[in-house]
Amino acid sequence: MNLALTWRLLKGGGRRGMLGTWLTFGAVAVSTALLLFAVAANFAFEARADRGAWRNPVPASSGAAAVEKSRYDFVRDQVITVVDLAALGEETPAPPPGLPRFPRPGEAWLSPALAELARELPADQLAARYPRQAGVLGDEALVYPGELVAVVGHAPDAPELQAPPGDPIVGRTPVKVADLEGQASDDAEVYGALAVIAGVLMVVPLLVFGGAAARLTVARRDQRLAALRLVGATPGQVVTMTVAEAMLVALAGALAGTVAYTLAAPLLAGIEMQGGPWFTSDVFPHPLVMLAVLAGVPLVVGLSAVAGLRRVVVSPLGVAKRETPPGMRFVRVLVLLAVLAAYPVVTRGEGVGAGIIAAALALAFLGVNLVGPWVVGLIGRITARLARGPVRLLAGRRLVDDPRSAWRTVSGVALTGFVAGFVGLLSPAAFDEGPAGPPELRVVTPAGQVEQVAGQARERLREAGVTATVEADKSVVVAALGSSADVATVDRARTALAGIVPGHTPTTQDDDLRLSDQLFADIRVGTVVVLAVSFLVAVASSGITAMSSVLDRRQTYGLLRLAGTPLAVLDRARRAETLIPLTVMGGGAILVGVFCALPFISVGMSSAGAITLGVCVVAGFAGVIGAGALSRPLLRAVTADPAPRPD
Structure with a gap:
């Protein structure tokens, strides 16, 4: 009977009630698709390591x-x-x-x-x-x-x-x-460790976003469930209906996200790392892992929904009367400070594995998310106290009234700031332009055979029609090709010198640096991928939670409009309650990310890292402002008919 009632309430919420359901569906679909990508990345590198193990x-x-x-x-x-x-x-x-x-x-x-x-x-x-x-x-x-x-x-x-x-x-x-x-090569192990760290940088914000999806339109649901409690519903019935509603929508969203990821997998396989793209099978996690994600995402959403039911179960009258919940405790800040104090100790030193670093990063991530609502509440009190007009006063009072909801709107961008601060500081500097002058091929020779190999090199290059100056330098024979030598000439010279010292390869200076340059290039690609995923989460989170917030407060907005508050003032107050905490928490999250990157660098930030941070800050604010603009028509719609509507 509880399930049937849940289904009837879900369908009977009206057009705007169903819009909230669709927002939750979209949030879960996006988080599931990106979560599968983050998980698949680790399996992809593992598959590559297995296929290349026979060469090591x-x-x-x-x-x-x-x-x-x-x-x-x-x-x-x-x-x-x-x-x-x-x-x-x-x-x-x-x-x-x-x-x-x-x-x-x-x-x-x-x-x-x-x-x-x-x-x-x-x-x-x-x-x-x-x-x-x-x-x-x-x-x-x-x-x-x-x-x-x-x-x-x-x-x-x-x-x-x-x-x-x-x-x-x-x-x-x-x-x-x-x-x-x-066995797996050293390079494969390095890439595997980087994939684990990148996975944490992507997975933790996704889990936070997935949990927040369960709290979308939370005020509307709390009001409805509180009314049911007041007319005689038991706590068990309320919990059952909440879990059923949340998990039903989450399961549909998880299935849609899985389908979306499956369709996008061939495109994702085109991302080049370690010298080339991926086999499509590499970017698909094991079927059991996909099933675990399909089961885990609805479970996380269900648990998050239940976690917010304490007020409804214990004090339904307080919910119905819209009483402000008790403030959060300073212990949240102490937890983050304790994590940051332990972080350098845990991550420094020889023999620290990627798993320990990833766990430490995850704790720092979660610490920022834990302290976010407390800081938002503090910002709200300061804003309201210093307000000199209705816009700041409305924004500050809203932040004080529901800091958790306000944090959900900006958490995606703030956590992206953490990612940008971490990977931006570690971004490699721009590559050198390469050696000046004509190309040179070098061949390492055994001791005592330098002059003999140099003579053979001159003869081979002459027979191949390649103009070169061959000199012996200690245990290396250097063949300097003409300044007009193109890539075809260099390859002819390579072929002519192939096997002159059995088992040794003629190389240029660029060749000797190619593998390290490839690693730096892959780090840059990985940085772009991680930031792209983070920004997708941030933009989706900002847009969906902004619309959800309008639906949650449509009665409040309607009453303010009836009292004569201009729509422009409401819109500016809504924008202020987003941008003010975003400025503080976004900057703080960037500093925490930079702090977490410090143990892994020995020099200052490169110009590439500074540019990365700057782009992330601009893109983050632009994303939040754009998301607010998209929800403005919904604000106009809900205030056009301010009469209270039963859900």
Whole structure:
């Protein structure tokens, strides 16, 4: 019977009552879709790490079956991962992922993108670097679609597998392995840790937004439930109806958000990280995880709805009479201060894992959200006391009357300020323009062979028709190409020098910095993605809660209009009650975010970080003002007929 009554009350709320339901539905749909994206990011990096693990060999303790060595090569300013393999013993080991069999000596298996590039370019620019192509690698061997990978088979005593230790760019040390399962590389672990931290920066505001969705149009619902309590409904019935209403709408919103994310997944897979886009399957969480999100979001909304029922259950008459609830306690501020005091201690020091950092960030996030309503109430008292006109007086009294509702309107932008303060301070500086002068190819040579390798390099480059000045510098041979050398000439020179020192790759200075530059570029992309998600949450939160606030207070607005208050004054007061706490809490959240970033930097903020912060501040205020403008027609509509309406 309770469920039937809930359904009838939900349908019987009228057009404006249903508008509040649709606002909750939209809030849950947005938070679910973005939550799935934040969760999927961690699974995507994990999937990449698993697919690339076979290139990072684990030394065999006994019973070695193969020798493996990986290095990087370059063509057209793109990175090629080259894996040299040789079988040991008579029994052929299991092949790497994506290969039907173990590569034989003198044959190469190329990824689809590399095979296509080898066909398009002249052989002296790429194909001549590798032996005959035996086949094409499957997607199981690739970290991302379009990756350039070559697997080359050798004999166990091949010079390429006898090279001494060197830089990873030049070539890792050959490793005897029992199998080719491998382990996650150091780079994969770094990206995984960054993904966990980015996930926290996105998930916590989403959870706060999802919980706030349950409190939309809270005044209308509290009035309705209080009336039911006064006519004899039991506390259990009130709780049951509240949970049923909230979870019914939340489940529909969660389903819509899941569908929206599914449709957007192919577009999200196009975001380039670690050198390329994603397989579409990477950006889909495990089905059990998706089911957990579908179940968890309505549960969070239901719990948030129940958490606000204490006044209705204990004092329904107070709700019906619109009594101001008791103020919040200063202990909220003490909690945030305690978290910030412990934060540097917890996050500094060697061996601090990404999980600890993520947990500390989450606590700081939640601390800002906890103290927000208390600060809003304080701002309201100060604003009302210093008011010199009706606009500030109305705004201040509203902030004092319901600071939680006022905080919900600005919390999205304030928490985005926290994100901007954190990632903005860590934004890498602009990249260098690169070395001046003509390009140079460098080849690391074994001790005592520098002059011999230099002579061979001159001969090879001359035969390839490449003009270059070759010099020997300690253990490095440097081939300076002419100032007119283009990328095709550089690639011809690379091919000519390929294998001059077996297992070592000719590189330019740009090549040596390419991997670190890629990490910096990916951090920038990650910063943009995290801020984009944060701003989507902030704008959606501001717009939806602003409209919900108008619906909650439509009777108050109507009575003020009957008393002669101009509509422009009501609109300005509504805008002031948003912008005043936003200025204070947004600035405070940015400072807390900057504070949380301090343990991870050793120099001052880069210009890129300052620009990021500036853009976030401007975009945040613009988003809130725009959201307020969108709800202005609704304010005009609810004050056009100020007579009280039963819900």
